[in-house]
Amino acid sequence: MNKVEEFYKRVICIAGEVCGVDPVDMMSFNREECVNARGILIIILLDKGYSEKVVADLTGLTRRGVNRIKNDFPDRIRRNWMIHMLDREVRNKLGMNKE
Numbered sequence: 001m002n003k004v005e006e007f008y009k010r011v012i013c014i015a016g017e018v019c020g021v022d023p024v025d026m027m028s029f030n031r032e033e034c035v036n037a038r039g040i041l042i043i044i045l046l047d048k049g050y051s052e053k054v055v056a057d058l059t060g061l062t063r064r065g066v067n068r069i070k071n072d073f074p075d076r077i078r079r080n081w082m083i084h085m086l087d088r089e090v091r092n093k094l095g096m097n098k099e
Contacts, residue, residue, distance in 0.1 A: 039073035
């Protein structure tokens, strides 16, 4: 397993734990908790410098889907206090503090 896959597994486990969803459910259900966890996961991977193609390959989403989340989700993080706090907690657990 390479470093990209290891980091992905670490992020998906932490995001699932913080958001209260199973990592498998996170990628396949449209419940609000799953959507939030999925968005946080993708934004963190993109912030880490992974390309949309790599993120799409890891998550099983299309590049178009990853791009849509990349463009829409940061605004949701800014507007929604709960998502902002979940994002902050995941980043803190990863050691990626972003204020």
